Amino acid sequence: MHIVVLSTQDNYTVGLRRAAASISREYSLEVTVAVYMAADLADPERRARIEADLQRADFVLGAMLFGESYVRPLVTMIEPLTCPVAIIMSNPALTKLTHLGKFNLGNKGDANDGHGGMMQALKPKHGHGEASRQLKLVKNLTRILKYLPGRFRDLHSYIVLHQFWVHNSPENLQRMLCLLIERYVPGMKGRLPVEEPYLYPDVALWHPDAPAPFPDLKSYQKWRKQRRQKLDKGIVGLLSLRVIALCDNVAHLSALIRALEARGIEARLAYTATLDNRPALEAFFHERAPASKKGGFFSAGHHAASTPAKPATVDLLVTTSGFSLAGGMAQSRPAEARAALEALDVPFLQTIPLVFQRVEGWEQDERGLSPMHLAMNVALAELEGAAEPLVYGGPSGESGVAVPIPAQIERFADRVARRLRLAHTPNAAKKVGLVLFNYPPNLGSIGTAAYLDVFASVFRLLQTMQTEGYTVDLPEDAEALRRMVVEGNALVHGTDANVGAMLNVEEYRRLFPEYVAIEPHWGQAPGELLSDGKRLFIQGRQFGNVFIGIQPTFGYERDPMRMLMARDASPHHGFAAFYTWLDRVFGADAVVHIGTHGALEFMPGKQAGLGPTCWPTRLLGNLPNIYYYCVNNPSEGTIAKRRGAATLVSYLVPPVQQAGLYKGLLQLKDSLESYRTKPDQNLLASIVAQAERIGLRTPEDEMLADEEAAAYLAALSHELLQVEQRLIPVGLHVLGKPPAGEELVDILNLVATFQRPAGAATLPEQVAQALGLEYAALRERIAHDVEAQAQWRTIDDVCRKTIQQLVEAGPDAAERVLSSDVNLASTNLTALWAMLNDLLARLRTEGELAGLMRALGNGYIPPSPGNDVVRNPDVVPTGRNIHGLDPYRMPSEAAQVTGTACVEELLANVVQSEGSLPETVALVLWGTDNIKTGGEGVAQALALLGARAISDELGKIADVTLIPLAELGRPRIDVVCTVSGIFRDLMAHQAMLIDKAARLAATADEPLNANFVRKHALAQAATLGIALEEAAARVFSNAPGSYGANVNHVVEQSTWEDDAQLGEVFLERKGFAMTPSGEWREARPLLEQTLGTVQATFQNIDSVETGISDVDHYYEYLGGVTKSVEKLTGIRPTVMVAEVEAFSGPGSGRVRPLAQMVRLESRAKLLNPKWFEGMLAHGYEGAHEIEIRLSNTYGWSATADAVDGWVYQGFAETYLLDEAMRERLARLNPQATAGMARRLLEASERGFWETDEATLDQLRGIYADLEDRLEGVTG
Incomplete structure (x- = not known):
């Protein structure tokens, strides 16, 4: 007799086989047990073996089967079987296939004869102790049922199987097989003992x-x-x-x-x-x-x-x-x-x-x-x-x-x-390594991190540590700390920062024997980086028992093209020496990485579940790793947890404010107000001239008729309104300084404006209603209606005034404002006040320094969602261990709704721009924005393909299905998803859903003019000589364990000679396609073929805090894929981006052309005194942030030609041609200031910016002067 067991618990295999062998020996029977793991279904050979075994089974037992990837195939295999089947503790789709004798869980009639009530009692209820309640119930039921005949005996068998399974000692497994054989294998009744399970303590x-x-x-x-x-x-x-x-x-x-x-x-x-x-x-x-x-x-x-x-x-x-x-x-x-x-x-x-x-x-x-x-x-x-x-x-x-x-x-x-x-270890004796970053190298970037004033934060941290009893030599202030770490003896050694220690090559080799795996990539130890040929330099400085060290860079600056094209790589000797010294020489009890983010966790190795030869494992050694991480970046934070063994401690982003207007923008607004009060043709001409000077829209005909003038002025006014109310982060965050005063007002005002999935009206909606205005219609009118713009400003003013009173005096004061200003009743606001008051208390709670002290004190760091505070207020208080989402809940229902709507807006924009639907869209998918939105980007990919996600019986996103063409109402759009390495690692389930949807579309029997996926896949299969299913792969990423498109590194180092090189880097890095089993295989020819059909490229913008010029990854990915399409087709595709709806601005859709977004961000941030003064308040790091925004803007010129010349001209005039500002910047961060001049000159040399020779001569002189100063400083 043959019994087949299906499970996810491999620990039963040995016991079941031994039990079968024992029964065969003791009772002279031939009993065999085949135990299969659910994962075996992924292997075609094993799957065929399972199917064959099920067909010849005398009994089938399944347990702990929940995963959708195998539940549906098992249902298909088991449903036709006639032998007895018992499925326990599994997905309901499988358990209902149970049929033992007269007991059949799939038979609805059984629910009316007594079985139903008993089975209902076994259904789980929530709450602590529920498992014990169920086990007690099972025990009581088995005592009763074993004495009852017929169906009740079969029900007894089913229930007692649970007991045998969870009390799975070798003896009990043998008793279980005896019961199954005796009761359900023909001719075996009475031949084997039937005994109750031996019950062990719970x-x-x-x-x-x-x-x-x-x-x-x-x-x-x-x-x-x-x-x-x-x-x-x-x-x-x-x-x-x-x-x-x-x-x-x-x-x-x-x-x-x-x-x-x-x-x-x-x-x-x-x-x-x-x-x-x-x-x-x-x-x-x-x-x-x-x-x-x-x-x-x-x-x-x-x-x-x-x-x-x-x-x-x-x-x-x-x-x-x-x-x-x-x-x-x-x-x-x-x-x-x-x-x-x-x-x-x-x-x-x-x-x-x-x-x-x-x-x-x-x-x-x-x-x-x-x-x-x-x-x-x-x-x-x-x-x-x-x-x-x-x-x-x-x-x-x-x-x-x-x-x-x-x-x-x-x-x-x-x-x-x-x-x-x-x-x-007592605090006074603990040694702690604080690790700062230096990226990009040599650009005044030492000790910088996303949204964080690092040196001010570290100084506060040192103060806190000293208060808590740590042995700390505290500098005078944050600036003294920076000078001691960044400058120090750097002149002597020719390094970027102070050299705090040295490790001779013999000691390095002894302490880090893995150096031999570095030498094929970087030469014999000690190598050339951070070395004098005999010793390796450890950059940083010791302050008592605290060493503040500078993490070495990747090493790309030495030969970026060679490194970027390498399939395998390693850290350099200097990188390995840094962590070796911290661990083995300094003797750190823990290491604390300061800010988002470093390089350790992105070193080569497995994606997750790292092994002993993976570089993050080798480098970190045994050091406990605590990592300050920005709360709005859960995806990269998760990589630090999984690959860097990090416990995260979250920190807040700087508060966001409305950008406001300045200089020419403010003058233009005043002129528009004057014209509105008293129209005048000369004033109209002046307005047109002012708009032209600052790069805003100008009419085709300078002599405008009255109706044309009204439309033009309304559109111009709307552009100003978008800049004025654009939300921008101001300044940098300092650890342990919760927002206060106006910062709290800014945050709560935005939270009160954000539309939540629950559907409750936002504060602006309620104010609009009180004013007799229909909110949605008002937003539609703003783009072309001056009166609607004025009404919008009124609503905005009332909301801010209300929130101001809430923060300063409480809900009663806020309600008085609404009652007096717009006659809004307080009964509508109870839930909103409760949420805002709770959020206010949590925002005022300091958890960041306390969280680190708790981590160093061997405490538990509670989890926290990673997101921005507006979308998910539960991210505060900060100081907690951020995480992503349950991958089986994504895309959420809300994300599917908003994702589908965004796709329709995207397609409408492309039709308006190009005159027809695109056949293929290249979609960039990241982990962070998908975590924050519940998978909206994933939903967008499915919507383009004309597919939707479906849930299983447990409410988990389990599968995809195609939407019928008649319901879809348009052709299926082909989609090429280039996903980040982080998305690949964190969202494999979602990638497989998209992959399956593309394959379903490619194999659907539909007209080619209504299914562009099938049209292209058939052609690609023929061209490449591959099967249709292989040609239908549409999800591409890096090789496993590799991260980044790395176009940004080439741009930053100015090492490319022609545009095609940028596309080449992207194609080489992203040329790995997902297979149906979730593996990644090299498939660059297919990637090139699919990108060759692209007419539009598209990406979602992460959040209000992270715009397209704030980080280089946007142009690295969206710019990289755009340049690749241009390289392959000779035509630059339409480039679109989408914002979170609540942040997209009044009267604007979510989807915009990239160039329009660059213009908006340049006005709202880069050239805006509110933004740059907020940055300069943080000194050295603020100047670095300004240089970074210029470099990232330049990246959009390099990859997508999306930057107007006035942006570079405005930057030059604002920061460098203004002598007072230039000197201010040079005092704060001379390297960053020189980098600004160098970048502007390069923009001109590469043809991205046309300006007069006098300006260029002045910039050359400024750059030469700054370089002379730096050389004077560095000898």
Whole structure:
């Protein structure tokens, strides 16, 4: 007889096979058991074997089957079977296929005969203790049902199978097989014993050397005492599941425990019967007697634990099952887990046993962990605040026997030991490395990070550390700190910053034997970078027990084209020496990376689930890594967590304000107001001239008729309104300084304006309604109606005045404003005031410095969503461990609605520009904006293809289907998705959905003029000589473990000779296509073929805080793909961008041409005194930020020719030709100021800016003078 078992839990394989062999021996039967993992379905050969085995099975048992990638195929395979089938603890689509004798879960009639009530009782209810309730119910039911005949006996079999499965000792597995054979295999009745399962404790302590699990802490401690082991380095609480601990397949788990014990650490492993581990925390990891209650993570108590806190009896908590703390893959409950972890208040780490991969497969897989592993075993635990995901073992070979991965287990034990050292070292003795960044190198960028005033922040941090008892030699102020770190002895060594230490080459080789893997790329140690040929320089400076170091750069500046085209690479010797010195010489107890972001986590290696030869693993060594990360960047932050073993501590972005008007823009507004009051032809001519001078629109005919003049002036006024009310971040954030005063008003005013998916009217909508205006219609009219513009300004003024009163005096004062100004009743505002008041309290809470102190003090850092505060106010208070989203909830329903609407607007814009629908759109997808919007970019890709996402029975996004052409109402647009390496890593499920939708479209039997995907894929298959399914691949990215299109590096270093080189870099980096199994294969010819059909390129803009000139990644990706299309076709495509709707400005759609967006951003930020004075208030770093915006604007010239000449002219006049401003900049940051002059001259040399020779001569003189000054400083 043959039994087929399907599961995701490979730890049953050995026990089931041994049980079958034992039954065969004892009862002279031929019993075979075939155990298959759900992941086997991804392999065509294994899938065929499963199908064949199911056809000849005498019984089919399935358990723990939830993933959509295998649920649907299994339904198709199992549904036709006539043999008995039992599916337990799985997706409802599978469990309803259960049919045992007369019991059939798919038969609705059974619900009326008594089965229904019993099954209803077994349905899970939410709440702590629910798992225990279910287990107790199962026990009671089995006692009753085994004495009842017919269907009730079959129901007993079904229920008792749950007990056998969760009490999976070798003896119980044998009893389970005996019951199934005796009851459901013909001719076997009475031939085998039918016994009830032996029931183990639901919660217990387990050790591989103990004779049995311990039901209580007292008996465990007594056994420990008898062993006389010296375990005095700390206690680690390990969490597992009973089904793992009881099975006879735990070599990897045993090895984990013994590695810790070998280091003098007590490994206290507790198991639970269910996927809710909280009962184990309460039973074994807390003191038994309650102590006084603690507050929550922050003193304000907004995120306080919901249960009384008891002192923890462990120093560290580690989950070893791969699952989250509470709820598992089907019903994750991160909020409840967070409350339990806050009460325990120790770091929460995650180790992962392979389930969906063999150890050999993981070792060879460039991705590391499979998409299924990432979603179920990494992403969900991150929602609870888990850190350092590390693979430590799993099934090996065909046998399925679990084996440890020795190098990984040793690394885990060493890292735990280092964390315990941090926990037990007094603050006065702790050594901490603070790591600053230097990118781009040599441009006055040392100690800069996204949105952060780094030196002011580090100075506040040092003050806090000193107050907390750390040994810190505190400089006089932040500027003195900067000079000591950046200048110091840099003159002597010819380095970018002070050299704080040196590592001779012999010591480097001894301490870092992996140097041999660097030499093929960078030559023999010590190499040329940060070296004098004998020693390696460690840049930075020591301040007591704190070393402030400068992370070395990637090394691209030496030979960027060679490095960018390399398929494999390594850090240089100087980079490796930096972390080696921090770890092994300075002896840091922890390293703290300051700001978004560095290079460590982007070094080559697996995407996730890194192995011992991955460069981030090698470089970081055993250092605990704490990372200050901007709260609005969850995607790159997640890479730091997964690849850099980082615990994140979030910081806020600077507040956003309306840009306002200045200089010529303000004069033009005054002239428009004058004309509106008293029309005059001479004044009209003056207005036209003023607009022309500042680069705004001018009419084709200077002699305008009255009607034409009115339309022109209304459009001109609208352009000014867009600039005036454009939201811009002002200045930089300083750690530990929450927003106050007008900053709070700015934030809350924007939050009150933002339309939420719940659909409640925003404050402007309610004010408009009180004024008798229809809000949506008003927004439509603003672009061409001067009266509507005035009404809009009135609404904006009332809203700001209201929020001002809310911040200063509370809701009652705010309501008085609304009542007196617009007669708006307070009854409509209760929910809004509650939300804003709560947000106000959280914004005022300081968590950033407290969060780092907590991390260094061995505390738990609670999780937080990563987003901007407007879209998701739950991101504050900052100082928490930011995460992404549950990948199976994306794209959300709201994202699908807004994404589809945005696509229709995009297509309408292209039709207006080009006269017809595009056949292909090149879409850039990033992780960050998709996390923030719930997957709107993914929804846009599906909408272009004419597809939609569908959910499974558990509400998870599971599959895609094509929208019928009749319903779609237009052709299917071909889409080429070039996705960032981060999107590839974090959103493999979403990439596979897009990939599947493209393949469905390519194989749909539809007319080619209504399905451009099929039209192009057929042609590409013929041209390349490949199968249609292969030609239908439409998702492209880097090779696994590689990041970036790197067009930006070539532009920044000015190393390209012609435009085609920029496209070449992009194509070389992004020429890997996703396969249906989620792997990435080199496919540059297909990428070129698909891009050759593109008429439009498109990308979403991340947020109001991050515009297209704020970071170089926008032109790196959107500019890179645009230049590639131009290289391949000879024609520059239409380039479009889309903003978040609430930020797109009054009277504007979401989608704009790129050049229009560059103009708007240049006026609102680059040339705006409000913006640049806000930056210059931060001195050195502010000057650097200005230079960066110029360089990024220049990047748009290089890649998309999207910058008007007046932008460069305005920059030159504002910053460099004005002597007072130039000297001010040169005093603050001479390198950045010289970089500005150099960039303007290059813009002219490359033909991006035409100006007079006198201006160029003046700029050449300025540049030469600045260079002379720098050479005078540097010798």
